[in-house]
Amino acid sequence: MKVYYAPDTRAVRTVWLLNELGLDYELERFKLGEKAMRSPDYLAVNPNGRVPTLDDGEVRMSESTAIAQYLVARYGDGSLGRAPDSPEFPAYLQWLHYAEGMIMPPINAYVVETILLPPERRSETHADRALRLLNRTLAPVEARLEGRDYLLDSFSAADTITGHACIMSEKFGVDFSDKPNLAAYNERLLARPALKAAWDA
Amino acid sequence: MKVYYAPDTRAVRTVWLLNELGLDYELERFKLGEKAMRSPDYLAVNPNGRVPTLDDGEVRMSESTAIAQYLVARYGDGSLGRAPDSPEFPAYLQWLHYAEGMIMPPINAYVVETILLPPERRSETHADRALRLLNRTLAPVEARLEGRDYLLDSFSAADTITGHACIMSEKFGVDFSDKPNLAAYNERLLARPALKAAWDA
Numbered sequence: 267m268k269v270y271y272a273p274d275t276r277a278v279r280t281v282w283l284l285n286e287l288g289l290d291y292e293l294e295r296f297k298l299g300e301k302a303m304r305s306p307d308y309l310a311v312n313p314n315g316r317v318p319t320l321d322d323g324e325v326r327m328s329e330s331t332a333i334a335q336y337l338v339a340r341y342g343d344g345s346l347g348r349a350p351d352s353p354e355f356p357a358y359l360q361w362l363h364y365a366e367g368m369i370m371p372p373i374n375a376y377v378v379e380t381i382l383l384p385p386e387r388r389s390e391t392h393a394d395r396a397l398r399l400l401n402r403t404l405a406p407v408e409a410r411l412e413g414r415d416y417l418l419d420s421f422s423a424a425d426t427i428t429g430h431a432c433i434m435s436e437k438f439g440v441d442f443s444d445k446p447n448l449a450a451y452n453e454r455l456l457a458r459p460a461l462k463a464a465w466d467a
Numbered sequence: 468m469k470v471y472y473a474p475d476t477r478a479v480r481t482v483w484l485l486n487e488l489g490l491d492y493e494l495e496r497f498k499l500g501e502k503a504m505r506s507p508d509y510l511a512v513n514p515n516g517r518v519p520t521l522d523d524g525e526v527r528m529s530e531s532t533a534i535a536q537y538l539v540a541r542y543g544d545g546s547l548g549r550a551p552d553s554p555e556f557p558a559y560l561q562w563l564h565y566a567e568g569m570i571m572p573p574i575n576a577y578v579v580e581t582i583l584l585p586p587e588r589r590s591e592t593h594a595d596r597a598l599r600l601l602n603r604t605l606a607p608v609e610a611r612l613e614g615r616d617y618l619l620d621s622f623s624a625a626d627t628i629t630g631h632a633c634i635m636s637e638k639f640g641v642d643f644s645d646k647p648n649l650a651a652y653n654e655r656l657l658a659r660p661a662l663k664a665a666w667d668a
């Protein structure tokens with residue numbers, strides 16, 4: 267398998283999960299926002315010029331949550347996913363999708379307004395609004411983690427997706443002082459060797 | 468089952484799929500943006516004040532793509548999903564997730580800048596940027612639909628999610644004159660009785 271990767275992007279999720287699953291892969295490395303991600307060669311791989319992209323033989327996928335479900339179904343032993351007959355199946359799906367549905371849109375907006383746009387085109391109003399919305403979308407995660415170490419009863423692929431979004435939120439400056447469960451959760455995730463290795467890949 | 472619904476929202480996806488599956492449900496209706504969606508009663512159901520929320524006995528879910536996977540797995544006969552051993556499984560996941568990963572973030576931004584914010588706080592610059600990005604994220608869908616009636620070889624739950632995002636894109640004014648496959652696809656979807664009924668629910 268091959269992963270097109272850049273640090274501080276959703277590609278970390280894919281490498282993290284591959285490490286948790288103990289699978290072999292090679293990386294093609296980019297830096298976030300560098301021109302090579304918009305080269306004709308890479309646009310032929312991923313027409314949106316985003317990472318991750320996963321190549322697994324003939325299979326090519328680029329949505330990190332889709333990739334997580336694919337890897338768990340095809341290569342997992344069942345422990346990182348939840349099967350349809352599991353009582354945790356609805357919560358597994360809900361938290362697997364929560365990141366892209368709720369947390370990432372304000373993160374995307376914040377990154378655009380603080381990193382991707384040239385300084386003269388950035389809007390502080392929009393950056394602040396994104397950060398406030400991001401803060402609100404984390405409240406249900408904080409509540410969910412009351413009395414829990416992970417989003418489900420044990421670590422799952424949902425943590426590699428929504429957990430990653432929680433870590434990005436803290437990194438981008440969301441106030442975590444009123445989110446003790448999330449602060450402890452992020453620390454717990456960052457202590458996992460599979461994530462450490464993905465972060466430094 | 469009960470669906471918390473508002474027209475012109477992701478709740479249409481849920482009702483559409485329920486109709487395709489021939490399942491019974493009741494609706495609790497809101498109007499998009501109305502105060503009742505921020506009432507303490509509804510915030511107790513969905514802390515983000517969004518629709519859809521699905522209640523199925525003890526199960527409560529609110530991410531429309533998660534709900535689609537749940538309904539297909541628990542109530543489908545297999546025809547609207549793709550099992551892990553299907554050759555279409557990777558494409559099924561990719562297109563199921565493409566809407567929230569790529570198409571909806573610019574739609575969200577556009578709706579904020581043109582509908583949700585009070586007029587004096589709207590930014591034409593941001594609305595235009597969202598529309599340009601939205602246009603670009605549709606290009607891979609247009610390419611995918613070359614020679615295909617649906618995102619996979621036959622209609623699937625992925626069409627109720629990414630197809631709905633394509634219909635919303637056209638509704639919000641994306642130029643479809645250079646997207647013949649998408650224009651025909653939207654028409655094809657809108658002709659389905661299950662979607663017609665969801666739209667007018």
